[in-house]
Amino acid sequence: MPNIEHSYYPHAGRVVILGGGESGVGAAILAKDKGFEVFVSDMALLAEQFKATLTQEAIAFEEGQHTEAEILNADLIIKSPGIPETAPLMQQLRKTSIPVISEIEFAAQYTDATLCCITGSNGKSTTTMLTYEIFRHAGLNVGVAGNIGQSFALQVAREQRDVYVLELSSFMLDDMHHFRAHIAILLNITPDHLDRYNYDMNAYVDSKFRIIQNQQTEDYFIYCADDEEITKGLARHQSPAMSLPFTQVDTALAQGAYIDEQKNLIINIPKREPFTMNIEELSLQGKHNVYNNSAAGLAAKAQQLRNSVMKESMQSYVNIAHRLEHVACIGGVTYINDSKATNVNSVWYALESFSPDIVLIMGGVDKGNDYDMLRDLVKSKVKAIICIGKHNGRIHEAFESDTDVIVNSASMGDAVEIASHIAKKGDTVLLSPACASFDWFKNYEDRGDQFKEAVMAL
Known part of the structure; x- marks a missing residue:
């Protein structure tokens, strides 16, 4: 039974879960165990591991679409945090009296x-x-x-x-x-x-x-x-x-x-x-x-x-993967995977953590970044910037007068190859993108993993 102190939502009836990833599937299993009728809906295709889990748990689901008739009759909606309020389905749901909450x-x-x-x-x-x-x-x-x-x-x-x-x-x-x-x-x-x-x-x-x-x-x-x-x-x-x-x-x-x-x-x-x-x-x-x-x-x-x-x-304590993660030291050059740095402030922390000279790999899906706070550190520590991803124009504009070299790359492997030619013994090659990853990569983990693979292939 629910903790009475925390009990504010229906504890019987139909639960619809929007999003079939880690949090959505977990919520589906908990809801099923608590006696709800459960339906999972995801606009994207589900990962095979999650489809297998839902099938094994006998939980109904759909992928590649949101069927409104299956969703709008819910007593409770549990929403993936990745779904924005501007999504048409969310606009519809906000006009109803159905509670919409997070898995947490x-x-x-x-x-x-x-x-x-x-x-x-x-x-x-x-x-x-x-x-x-x-x-x-x-x-x-x-x-x-x-x-x-x-x-x-x-x-x-x-x-x-x-x-x-x-x-x-x-x-x-x-x-x-x-x-x-x-x-x-x-x-x-x-x-x-x-x-x-x-x-x-x-x-x-x-x-x-x-x-x-x-x-x-x-x-x-x-x-x-x-x-x-x-x-x-x-x-x-x-x-x-x-x-x-x-x-x-x-x-x-x-x-x-x-x-x-x-x-x-x-x-x-x-x-x-x-x-x-x-x-x-x-x-x-x-x-x-x-x-x-x-x-x-x-x-x-x-x-x-x-x-x-x-x-x-x-x-x-040893730091988590993709956050200032030491990958290798090759020819006296240290390679650091900071793929989890998806905003400018994270990159500031990363640059603050290393001595000059840094070859910085950055870029991706720009979220309206203001690069001003990085300028002093780039001037004093960064010898070159190698851009990855699609949104590189603003990086060039921001730092063209602050570092000697700014170049674009065609892939993560290309970026690491370029960095290896620029970096000298004692330098640091730092992947710290300041941007989201979903133009070239599945997520920041995939971006970091591709960086590590490219480094180890040098």
């Missing part, structure tokens, strides 16, 4: 687990996996889900966890209304996906702040006090939860996380033993990763985990 919102009704939820424009996956590893190392019965790993709904359906660490995108948060994060982490807010928010930055900020909706006094709100958009957003969005800011400005916090003069990360939460660790001991280096460790450390301390466990985890 649906699954949360059926678990009493502690929910540690992480959002932000950058660093979500790294912080999510770091937090998960700290929790796991401490012996907690923990699952990881959301934008990463196996779907939350499937885990709720088939496993029993005490804690979930959830990576949440703004698109997921938009379809969450009664969901409650017991630990909410807001890492940063920089322009991203503005095409989904009518190019209104405040609307995007408001979407990110949905992570604190429905919090209660016994919960925790962890956020970056150095982020301008978060600071402005706090004036409009407040939580009754305990506030735990983190900062790298020269400020000692009695409640939160900060860096002292000796470069120690200090974490203080009332009625908890303080945590201290020199940032040079962190396995993930760079200013952005100090922020990520601060957030994960605050979450761990909120869970009353031991300092020794936290330190061991933060010293040994």
